[in-house]
Amino acid sequence: MKNIVLERIVSLFLYVMVGFALFLLFRGHSRPGGGFIGGIIAAAGFLLYGIVFGSEKVLEKIKVDPRYILGTGLLVAFLAAISPMMLGKPPLTGMWITLAGIPLGTPLLFDIGVFILVVGMIVSIFTNIMDVLKWNS
Amino acid sequence: MEQLAIILIGFIFLMGLMVPVLRPILKSYTGRILALIPFALFAVLTFMFFTLPDQTARLVDTGFGFLPEMQFSFRIDGLSLIFGMMVSGIGGLVLGYSSFYMAKYAGRTKFYFFLILFMGAMLGLVFTDNLLALFIFWELTSITSFFLIGFDHDKEKPRQAALQALLITALGGLCLLFAVIMIGNLAGTFRLSELYAQGFHFGAHSQYQTVFLLIFVAVATKSAQFPFHFWLPGAMNAPTPISAYLHSATMVNAGIFLLLRLNPMMGGTIAWKGALILTGGLTMFIGAFFSLGQKDLKRILAFTTISALGTMVMLIGMNTTASIKAALIFFIVHGLYKGGLFMVAGIIDKNTGTRDIDKLGGLLKSMPVTSIAGILALLSMSGLPPMLGFIGKELIYDAKVQMPELSWLVVPLGVAANMMMVAISVLVFYEIFLPRKKKPAIPLKHKEKELPGNFLAGPVALALVGLGLGMTPGWLNNILSNAMYYVQSQTVEVHLALWHGFNQVLLLSIFTVIMGVLIFILRRPVGNLVGLIIQWTDQYHLPEKFNNLIGNYLTFAGKHTNRIQHGYHRYYLITFFVATMLLIGYQLIDANGGWFQPSEGSPVRMHVVLVLVVSAMAILFAVFSKSRLAAIISMGVVGYGVAVLYMFYGAIDLAITQFLAETVLMVIFVMVIYHLPHFAVLSTKKSRLRDAAIAIAVGIMMTLVVLKARFINLEEPISQFFAEKSFLEGYGRNIVNVILVDFRALDTLGEITVLALAAAGVFTLLRFNPLNKKSDR
Numbered sequence: 001m002k003n004i005v006l007e008r009i010v011s012l013f014l015y016v017m018v019g020f021a022l023f024l025l026f027r028g029h030s031r032p033g034g035g036f037i038g039g040i041i042a043a044a045g046f047l048l049y050g051i052v053f054g055s056e057k058v059l060e061k062i063k064v065d066p067r068y069i070l071g072t073g074l075l076v077a078f079l080a081a082i083s084p085m086m087l088g089k090p091p092l093t094g095m096w097i098t099l100a101g102i103p104l105g106t107p108l109l110f111d112i113g114v115f116i117l118v119v120g121m122i123v124s125i126f127t128n129i130m131d132v133l134k135w136n137s
Numbered sequence: 138m139e140q141l142a143i144i145l146i147g148f149i150f151l152m153g154l155m156v157p158v159l160r161p162i163l164k165s166y167t168g169r170i171l172a173l174i175p176f177a178l179f180a181v182l183t184f185m186f187f188t189l190p191d192q193t194a195r196l197v198d199t200g201f202g203f204l205p206e207m208q209f210s211f212r213i214d215g216l217s218l219i220f221g222m223m224v225s226g227i228g229g230l231v232l233g234y235s236s237f238y239m240a241k242y243a244g245r246t247k248f249y250f251f252l253i254l255f256m257g258a259m260l261g262l263v264f265t266d267n268l269l270a271l272f273i274f275w276e277l278t279s280i281t282s283f284f285l286i287g288f289d290h291d292k293e294k295p296r297q298a299a300l301q302a303l304l305i306t307a308l309g310g311l312c313l314l315f316a317v318i319m320i321g322n323l324a325g326t327f328r329l330s331e332l333y334a335q336g337f338h339f340g341a342h343s344q345y346q347t348v349f350l351l352i353f354v355a356v357a358t359k360s361a362q363f364p365f366h367f368w369l370p371g372a373m374n375a376p377t378p379i380s381a382y383l384h385s386a387t388m389v390n391a392g393i394f395l396l397l398r399l400n401p402m403m404g405g406t407i408a409w410k411g412a413l414i415l416t417g418g419l420t421m422f423i424g425a426f427f428s429l430g431q432k433d434l435k436r437i438l439a440f441t442t443i444s445a446l447g448t449m450v451m452l453i454g455m456n457t458t459a460s461i462k463a464a465l466i467f468f469i470v471h472g473l474y475k476g477g478l479f480m481v482a483g484i485i486d487k488n489t490g491t492r493d494i495d496k497l498g499g500l501l502k503s504m505p506v507t508s509i510a511g512i513l514a515l516l517s518m519s520g521l522p523p524m525l526g527f528i529g530k531e532l533i534y535d536a537k538v539q540m541p542e543l544s545w546l547v548v549p550l551g552v553a554a555n556m557m558m559v560a561i562s563v564l565v566f567y568e569i570f571l572p573r574k575k576k577p578a579i580p581l582k583h584k585e586k587e588l589p590g591n592f593l594a595g596p597v598a599l600a601l602v603g604l605g606l607g608m609t610p611g612w613l614n615n616i617l618s619n620a621m622y623y624v625q626s627q628t629v630e631v632h633l634a635l636w637h638g639f640n641q642v643l644l645l646s647i648f649t650v651i652m653g654v655l656i657f658i659l660r661r662p663v664g665n666l667v668g669l670i671i672q673w674t675d676q677y678h679l680p681e682k683f684n685n686l687i688g689n690y691l692t693f694a695g696k697h698t699n700r701i702q703h704g705y706h707r708y709y710l711i712t713f714f715v716a717t718m719l720l721i722g723y724q725l726i727d728a729n730g731g732w733f734q735p736s737e738g739s740p741v742r743m744h745v746v747l748v749l750v751v752s753a754m755a756i757l758f759a760v761f762s763k764s765r766l767a768a769i770i771s772m773g774v775v776g777y778g779v780a781v782l783y784m785f786y787g788a789i790d791l792a793i794t795q796f797l798a799e800t801v802l803m804v805i806f807v808m809v810i811y812h813l814p815h816f817a818v819l820s821t822k823k824s825r826l827r828d829a830a831i832a833i834a835v836g837i838m839m840t841l842v843v844l845k846a847r848f849i850n851l852e853e854p855i856s857q858f859f860a861e862k863s864f865l866e867g868y869g870r871n872i873v874n875v876i877l878v879d880f881r882a883l884d885t886l887g888e889i890t891v892l893a894l895a896a897a898g899v900f901t902l903l904r905f906n907p908l909n910k911k912s913d914r
Contacts, residue, residue: 070896
């Protein structure tokens with residue numbers, strides 16, 4: 001079953017969702033949002049895309065094996081966690097610098113790690129399920 | 138200088154870890170080049186050997202440690218210097234030796250990796266100043282030696298021997314840990330230097346017996362004392378360089394070292410003397426006795442090692458000045474000749490293809506250099522002049538004769554053991570090296586001249602050192618008196634000489650040698666007798682008994698694990714819920730405070746009620762639904778209902794998360810559900826009733842918990858703290874997020890790790906197909 005309207009909407013909607021997810025990620029520290037929520041929203045975008053186009057198209061779209069995304073997320077979060085140790089502080093100490101009035105710090109990096117991991121995890125799980133159960137093929 | 142020594146030890150560890158990188162670069166020179174580090178360390182230690190003044194210990198603090206009590210601080214005194222020189226010197230020779238010996242083996246990277254780490258661990262063990270660090274190094278030697286003994290891991294026997302060695306020495310390691318902690322608590326410090334400085338001795342303390350028992354088990358397992366001696370002959374399944382190293386200067390001597398180290402704190406009590414003398418004497422005798430019945434050269438040597446270890450333990454147990462001196466000298470003697478003999482055995486094995494003393498013969502002619510080194514080592518082993526072994530044995534006899542209350546026991550035992558040592562030395566000499574008429578000379582694979590120098594260097598160097606020290610034992614005086622100061626905590630002047638004068642001890646020696654030769658002449662009947670006894674004791678074959686014990690233990694554990702981990706998800710859930718319910722229910726009833734205060738209730742809001750009613754209906758529908766899809770969707774309704782509730786009460790972040798998670802979950806559920814068979818009634822009515830009862834009870838409990846939580850304040854709530862600090866120190870107004878990524882980031886880190894693992898689990902579950910390994914992907 002091919003539905004051109006649905007396909008157009010979904011492929012546009014993917015960008016909207018990922019963009020919104022990124023928006024939530026970065027504003028999350030001060031208003032509702034954050035890495036976890038953003039991650040789920042971005043993944044939901046890919047999920048929708050996958051339901052319409054199939055899992056292989058999703059993998060083509062993101063180009064990287066989702067397992068690597070997942071690992072990268074964990075790595076980023078872990079680096080954010082241990083980076084204060086370079087300065088002799090206990091791990092997970094929040095360190096901040098203010099650039100042009102916007103405070104940036106390791107918790108933000110940590111949040112980004114969470115975001116990447118959640119996206120990778122959900123995409124990895126649902127593409128695998130779709131692939132194995134021959135969903136949409 | 139002492140800093141340099143410690144840096145070199147650290148360097149050895151570093152090189153060990155670097156072996157996988159270095160070996161492709163150094164190729165077949167790995168062993169020889171890596172041997173330079175222990176030799177450098179040996180040179181540094183030699184310098185200290187000549188310059189270390191009496192009654193001083195050099196302390197080096199690295200300032201590095203895991204705990205304030207567990208600092209890696211090091212001490213260099215006479216005792217650690219003697220052990221350290223043996224470990225590093227023989228270690229260097231062994232590395233050079235393995236360069237050729239291991240040339241044809243696969244897995245040389247692994248070999249060097251573990252051998253060098255083992256060397257580093259052993260050096261750390263002897264030089265450390267901290268009892269907890271000593272424990273860590275002790276365990277490191279156990280673990281690395283496990284990999285070394287099990288080097289041929291594709292064969293059953295080495296694997297078993299390695300496992301046995303590991304289990305037994307790890308048992309000792311645990312005992313050591315307990316003992317060390319108890320000593321540290323009693324004394325208030327874990328530092329040897331402070332313990333020595335305080336003159337701490339707790340022989341009269343009520344906990345002494347326990348500590349001593351633990352230490353005794355640690356030593357007996359590590360140093361292969363009866364009845365734990367059986368792992369050592371098994372350990373000779375390792376390649377010969379490893380046997381040479383484990384038996385001569387390291388591993389098994391760690392127990393001896395520990396006894397000497399702890400002697401100032403624990404030595405000299407009745408328990409100490411009794412236990413160590415008895416076990417040591419028995420082990421000494423058994424080892425020597427069993428060595429007579431062996432045919433395999435390495436096995437003979439393994440049993441003589443047991444005997445030598447027994448001798449040292451016994452000497453330390455006697456705890457007189459003469460006996461400690463004898464123990465120290467004997468450690469050097471034994472390391473020199475045992476290392477040499479094992480290397481000779483390895484050379485013979487490589488060059489002839491056998492280690493059976495019945496097949497070997499006439500090597501003196503075909504391999505003169507090896508043979509002479511071997512013969513010198515044998516001389517030392519049987520305690521004949523002019524080797525250092527002679528001095529060692531004289532000192533041992535001296536110590537035994539001077540032990541008034543026990544000399545009736547230790548002298549005959551010692552003489553008997555030494556007689557057998559002499560006999561076995563002569564036997565090996567006669568069978569292997571002498572040209573014989575009946576036995577054809579065994580063909581060689583290489584002429585001796587073709588063997589590389591570094592292969593022969595080991596045994597030759599060790600034999601020459603033994604000979605040289607035997608001629609000029611005066612060199613050892615200083616270092617021995619320093620070591621004695623720290624072992625006995627009193628000043629002792631040491632004067633070693635090859636010739637002690639014509640006395641009782643010399644007579645004993647002469648008697649020993651004559652008797653030894655006599656045993657050798659009567660070797661047929663004696664051999665038969667030993668064979669009979671070995672057969673008889675084989676009924677109580679300890680390695681097998683030990684394996685059975687471990688096997689039974691595993692079966693027992695497996696049976697009970699199966700009972701607990703039955704694999705039925707429903708029973709896991711039942712266990713979990715019932716246990717939680719009982720524990721929390723008990724606490725709930727026990728806790729003070731009311732349940733509900735009507736005055737606190739807020740007015741009923743219609744939209745909340747509506748959501749609750751819808752959710753409740755969805756739950757009922759899910760429970761009684763006959764369609765799986767419908768059940769799942771109604772569960773989704775419940776999830777959304779909860780999310781709406783969150784929103785009503787202002788938890789926006791939670792609500793969003795709940796909505797999203799519920800959505801994604803729904804989609805994935807639907808994907809999977811589609812492929813499942815239709816609902817079938819698999820459970821009986823009875824079990825359904827039981828499940829319903831448990832479910833309702835858990836629900837009631839949760840309700841009560843929520844109600845009660847309002848009235849229990851175990852700690853000051855920290856929400857105020859979060860609210861205050863969130864913007865000031867976390868730079869965020871969204872408290873939930875600041876908690877997630879800053880205040881409680883450790884929790885989040887743990888959670889996302891679990892998420893990653895879950896994804897990996899899903900992947901494996903879906904992709905793993907044992908029937909069809911090469912699946913489509």
